[in-house]
Amino acid sequence: MRKRLVSMIMAGTLAMSLALTGCTSGGGTTTPDAGSTGDTGAQTGDTGETTEAPAAASGELIKVGVVNNPPSESGYREANVKDMEAVFSEANGYELKTSYSLKNDEQLQAAQGFITEGVDYLLISAAETTGWDEVLKKAQEAGIKVYLFDRMIDVDESLYEAAVVSDMAAEGDTAVQWLLDQNLDEYNVIHIQGAMGSDAQIGRTGALDEQFASGKMNKVVQQTATWDEAEAKKIVESVINSGESFNVIYAENDGMAKGAVAALDEAGITHGVGGDVIVMGFDCNKWALRELLDQKWNYDGQCSPFQAQIISDLIKSGDAPSSKKIINEEKGFDATTITQADIDTYGLGE
Amino acid sequence: MKNKITNIFKGGFGQLTIPIVAICMLVVFNLFRDPSFFSVGITHNNDGNIVLAGNLISIINAASELAVLAMGMTLVTAACAGQDISVGAAAAIAGSAFVKVLKSGPEITGFSVILAFVIACCVAMIFGAFNGTLVSVFNIQPMIATLILFTCGRSIAYWINGGASVPVDSPIIKAIGSFIPGIPVPTPVLIVILVAIIFKLVFHFTSLELFTQSVGINGNASRLNGINATFIRLLTFIILGVCVAVAGIIGVSRLGLINHETLLLDVEMDAILAVAIGGNNLGGGKFKISGSIIGAYVIHMLTVTLYAMKVPSTDVKAYKAIVIVILVVIGSPVIKSKFTKFMTQMKNRKQAVSMKGT
Numbered sequence: 001m002r003k004r005l006v007s008m009i010m011a012g013t014l015a016m017s018l019a020l021t022g023c024t025s026g027g028g029t030t031t032p033d034a035g036s037t038g039d040t041g042a043q044t045g046d047t048g049e050t051t052e053a054p055a056a057a058s059g060e061l062i063k064v065g066v067v068n069n070p071p072s073e074s075g076y077r078e079a080n081v082k083d084m085e086a087v088f089s090e091a092n093g094y095e096l097k098t099s100y101s102l103k104n105d106e107q108l109q110a111a112q113g114f115i116t117e118g119v120d121y122l123l124i125s126a127a128e129t130t131g132w133d134e135v136l137k138k139a140q141e142a143g144i145k146v147y148l149f150d151r152m153i154d155v156d157e158s159l160y161e162a163a164v165v166s167d168m169a170a171e172g173d174t175a176v177q178w179l180l181d182q183n184l185d186e187y188n189v190i191h192i193q194g195a196m197g198s199d200a201q202i203g204r205t206g207a208l209d210e211q212f213a214s215g216k217m218n219k220v221v222q223q224t225a226t227w228d229e230a231e232a233k234k235i236v237e238s239v240i241n242s243g244e245s246f247n248v249i250y251a252e253n254d255g256m257a258k259g260a261v262a263a264l265d266e267a268g269i270t271h272g273v274g275g276d277v278i279v280m281g282f283d284c285n286k287w288a289l290r291e292l293l294d295q296k297w298n299y300d301g302q303c304s305p306f307q308a309q310i311i312s313d314l315i316k317s318g319d320a321p322s323s324k325k326i327i328n329e330e331k332g333f334d335a336t337t338i339t340q341a342d343i344d345t346y347g348l349g350e
Numbered sequence: 351m352k353n354k355i356t357n358i359f360k361g362g363f364g365q366l367t368i369p370i371v372a373i374c375m376l377v378v379f380n381l382f383r384d385p386s387f388f389s390v391g392i393t394h395n396n397d398g399n400i401v402l403a404g405n406l407i408s409i410i411n412a413a414s415e416l417a418v419l420a421m422g423m424t425l426v427t428a429a430c431a432g433q434d435i436s437v438g439a440a441a442a443i444a445g446s447a448f449v450k451v452l453k454s455g456p457e458i459t460g461f462s463v464i465l466a467f468v469i470a471c472c473v474a475m476i477f478g479a480f481n482g483t484l485v486s487v488f489n490i491q492p493m494i495a496t497l498i499l500f501t502c503g504r505s506i507a508y509w510i511n512g513g514a515s516v517p518v519d520s521p522i523i524k525a526i527g528s529f530i531p532g533i534p535v536p537t538p539v540l541i542v543i544l545v546a547i548i549f550k551l552v553f554h555f556t557s558l559e560l561f562t563q564s565v566g567i568n569g570n571a572s573r574l575n576g577i578n579a580t581f582i583r584l585l586t587f588i589i590l591g592v593c594v595a596v597a598g599i600i601g602v603s604r605l606g607l608i609n610h611e612t613l614l615l616d617v618e619m620d621a622i623l624a625v626a627i628g629g630n631n632l633g634g635g636k637f638k639i640s641g642s643i644i645g646a647y648v649i650h651m652l653t654v655t656l657y658a659m660k661v662p663s664t665d666v667k668a669y670k671a672i673v674i675v676i677l678v679v680i681g682s683p684v685i686k687s688k689f690t691k692f693m694t695q696m697k698n699r700k701q702a703v704s705m706k707g708t
Contacts, residue, residue, distance in 0.1 A: 072508040074611075075515055196664060223663040228612040229605045231663070234412055238657035241405045255515055255609055262605055265396040266528050266536075267403055287517035287607075349513045 061095040062315065064088050065114030066123045067107050070100040075285055079348040080150065080305035084123070087308035094312075104128040111135045115142050121315060125150040136160065147314070149307040152325075162314065162321035164307040166328050168203020174332045175280060175301045176207040179248065180216075182278065187217035187248055190239055192232045192260060193224040194252040200303065204252045204282060220246045225256050232259035240267045248278045254288035257281030257297065272296040273335050284333065286347030292335040293343065302330045302346060365629040365636075368681040369644035372627060376651045380658075387658065395529060402534045405654055413650035414538030415441075415597040415614060418545050420624035420642035422593030425586040427625050428566045430485050431634030432492025434590055436477075438617045439503020441598035442610045444474040446510035448599050449518050449608045453511075458520035471595040477503075478591025479584065486583035500618070507610035515609040518602070527603030538600045542643075545596060549639055562586060566634030620649055627677055648677075 066088070071078040081100070088094040097119065099110030104127040114122055115138055122144050126132060129152065136159040139146050148163035179187070191208055194201035201224070211217040221239055225231035232251060239246060240263060249264075249271075251257035257279055264271050264279075271277040273295035280299040281288055291297040307328055314321055333342060363370050380387040390404040419437050426434050451466035452458050477499060484495035530537055553559040561582050564572040569579040597617075602608050626632055627648055628641025652673055656666045679685060 072505060075513065078513065221660060223657075225663065226612075228615055229607060229609060230412075230601065230612075230614075233605070234408070234653070235657060235663065237408045237412075238405075238654060241403070241408060242658060255605075255607065255612065258605055258607055262528070266401065268394045268396055268401075270396065285515060287515075349515065 061090065062093055062121065063095045063097070063117075063119040064121045064123060064315075065097045065099075065111070065117070065119040067099050067101075067111050067114070068123075068125045069102055069127060073102065075349045076283065076303060076305050080125075080307070083306050083308045087312050092312065102127055104131055108132070108135055112138070115139050115144060118142070119144060122146045123311060124148050124153065126153050129154040133159070147311050149311060150305070157324045160324075162324055162326050164310050164326045164328055166303055166330060168199050168303070169206050170203075170327070171282065171301050171303060171330055171332075172204040172207035174330070175204070175250070175282070175299060176211060178299055178332055178334065179250070179278070179280065180211075184247065184278075187211070188220050188244075188246040189217050189248040189250055190220050190236060190246050190260070191222040192235060192249070192251040192256045193222065194256070195226045196224050200282070201252055204301075208250060217248075220244055225259070227253055227255065229255040229259035232256035233263045236260045236263035237267075240264075240269070247276060248280070250280045252282055254281040254283045254285045254300065257288070258291075261291075261296070272298060283348065284346055285349050286343055287349070289333060289338060289343040289347045292333055292338045293340065295335050298335050299332060301332045304328045304330045304346075305348065365638050366641050366644070368629050368677060369627050369641050369648060372648045372677050373644060373651065376648065376655060380651075380655055384658070392534070397524075397529075397531065399529055399531050400534055401529050401536075405658065407536065409647065409651050409654050410539050410542075411536040412654070413646045414536075414542050415600050416617060416620050416624060416649065417542045417643050417646040418593050418597045418600070419590075419617060419621040420628070420646045421545060421549055421639050422586075422590035423621045423625050424628070424630055424637050424639050424642040425562055426492070426590050427622075427630060427632055428634055428637035429562045429583050429586040430492050431566060431632075432485070433618075433622045433625070433632070434481060434496045434587065435493055435618045435622075436481060436496040436499035436503055437590070437594050437597075437621055438614045439500050439507070440474055440477050440591070440594045441601065441614045441617070442504050442507035442608075443477060443510065443598075444470040444595040445598035445602040445608050445613050446507040446610055447473040448595075448602055449516055450510050452518050452520075452523075453516070458518070458522060460522060463520075463522050463526075467595075467599060470599060471592055474595035474598070475588050475591040478587040478589075478594065482584040482587025485587065486580045504610050507608075507613075511608065511610070515607055517607050519606055523603045523606055527600065527606065538604070541596065541600060545593070546639070546643065558582075558585075563636055567636070620646075623674060624649055627674070627681075629681060 066084055068081060068084065069077050071081040081098075084098070085096065088096040097114060097117070099107070099113070101107050101110065107124075107127055108131060111122060111124065112135060115135070122139055124132075124146065125148070132153045132155050136146055136153075136155055140159060146160040148160055148165070150165060152163055152165060153160075189208070189212075191205070193205055208217070212219045212222075221235065223235045225235055232255075236249065236259070249257065249260045251260055258281075261271060261279055264277060269276055271279050278299070279297040280301070281297060282301040282303060284300050284302045288297065288300050292300055310326060310328065331346065333346075377388070388404070388406045390402055390406055392400060393403050395401045419441075423433060423437065426432075448466045448470040451469050452462060455462045481492075481496050481499060484490045484498075485492050525531070526537055528536060533540070561572070561577050564575070564577060565579045565582045573579045597614060601613050622632075624645035625642045627645035628638065628643070630637045630641055649670070652670055653666060656669055657663070661669060
């Protein structure tokens with residue numbers, strides 16, 4: 001009897017734990033800045049698609065279904081979700097339906113649901129690049145227009161109106177160009193990478209690798225901290241302890257830059273504007289931009305989560321997009337020129 | 351005294367043989383590789399304090415969270431014959447609670463830090479009690495029971511603050527995470543020493559150590575002898591909860607930032623490893639907290655050594671695995687008994703030789 005009870009409870013807990021895994025998928029993956037899929041070469045898609053006038057007449061709300069990753073995924077996603085909600089508001093003439101999941105099959109189901117409900121537009125940031133053919137074809141048959149944002153999907157271009165994405169390689173290029181413009185006598189760089197293989201890591205590493213290869217910059221150390229702040233601190237500490245000299249820290253996100261700076265602070269090495277070491281980060285968290293404003297860091301590259309306005313403009317104008325792939329323009333901030341207004345406009349989080 | 355020394359040569363340090371041998375091997379290896387590896391320098395940090403610096407300081411500093419967690423994990427292992435795999439996620443929850451309390455006040459003062467610490471401890475103890483109840487009352491395997499919190503813990507941590515990385519900036523937090531002005535030793539190291547002393551005192555003045563061991567060796571027998579096995583197991587999880595809170599707070603203070611996804615990521619595996627390297631039986635029973643602490647330092651010395659050798663951090667885990675496999679195999683009962691057998695054979699032969707000589 002007792003045994004049976006125990007096994008029943010165990011089965012119950014197992015079921016519970018499974019259910020929990022289902023609803024809390026945010027815990028699994030770690031991509032603090034959620035790579036957007038973006039190849040470098042911006043292809044100019046054929047613009048010959050015929051586009052009908054926007055579905056909704058004036059006075060009627062335009063129904064928009066958004067399939068996205070959950071806000072808990074990262075600071076990037078949090079800002080992305082908030083931006084979507086702010087732009088596609090009732091005040092702007094939209095009726096917004098949202099579904100958040102890190103799992104592709106759940107996203108597919110949600111998209112299916114939106115099609116059945118009869119939305120006018122479907123906006124998708126897919127968890128995975130594959131498996132979307134069927135759903136997008138159904139959307140096309142139902143006369144629903146599809147926009148991709150942040151991430152590309154592996155389907156025929158005719159199945160969607162346009163994709164609004166970031167160009168990670170351009171982010172790296174902008175940052176490295178900024179670094180070259182500093183005209184240092186020599187560049188001894190500590191390069192702290194994100195999770196290997198993520199789009200953000202590949203894009204942001206590429207430009208710097210070119211400089212290492214050409215001999216313009218010296219690679220003191222190039223290590224991945226897999227987006228982990230504490231690991232970044234350890235990497236910088238080990239360089240400091242080895243006595244090697246360096247004058248640039250290029251961290252592929254803000255958190256790792258913060259970890260690196262903690263190591264500098266403990267070792268009494270000055271950093272930022274006028275300091276011995278140049279500190280570079282990415283993502284433009286508000287707290288990171290404040291470090292720039294305090295001149296403790298030098299540069300922060302943006303990975304813009306704000307695609308909603310671009311899509312909204314496309315919907316309202318009714319014109320066909322000029323290209324199938326629209327690159328979301330991104331900035332890099334310099335500590336000597338950044339203003340409080342920049343932080344309020346472009347900063348993520350609090 | 352002399353007896354003790356000869357004992358060491360005869361039987362080693364008992365349970366502590368493996369961790370001590372491991373740490374000595376790493377020290378010797380590093381000294382050969384780079385004689386200046388362990389040199390400790392004195393510098394001024396950016397706040398103008400005189401502080402100690404060097405690889406040795408890096409190692410004992412960075413291992414602090416792990417050492418605190420390993421202490422709690424040892425108790426749970428001893429009493430429940432299983433491990434808590436949710437410590438990393440629980441630390442993220444405790445750290446988030448800590449930040450949440452600090453952020454809800456107008457400014458960060460000494461009082462608000464203490465309040466935040468107490469609340470973070472309470473939160474972690476509640477989650478510890480949750481795990482402990484599943485294990486002790488419902489007799490669920492510890493690894494299965496804690497799998498629940500392992501899966502959902504970091505999402506709960508996200509709900510608390512609602513942001514991916516929330517900063518806390520204050521001189522007090524900085525003092526907890528790096529250096530107190532005027533003291534050249536990193537504060538996390540002092541916290542580890544404090545926690546170790548508290549454990550020592552608790553073991554000295556209460557029967558917790560004895561009860562934990564007896565529950566771990568045979569729960570039913572100890573119950574028949576009047577020890578409440580359920581309560582002891584629950585208690586070990588609650589004590590681990592306090593350790594988790596302390597580790598989480600060190601982690602948050604070190605960076606002045608809570609990132610619920612990366613705070614003490616994968617630390618649970620390192621904590622279990624530290625317990626294993628410390629020579630503790632993962633099947634419960636007898637234990638030595640000091641072994642686990644040394645185990646934690648072994649793990650971090652290994653990491654820092656590999657970083658100093660510029661091993662790519664993607665490969666670090668693989669190299670770590672190799673060393674740990676060797677350590678665990680050497681410490682296994684099979685090798686141990688073979689070694690003892692070999693030693694007695696040697697002794698017998700020696701005796702035989704000396705007999706021949708006379």
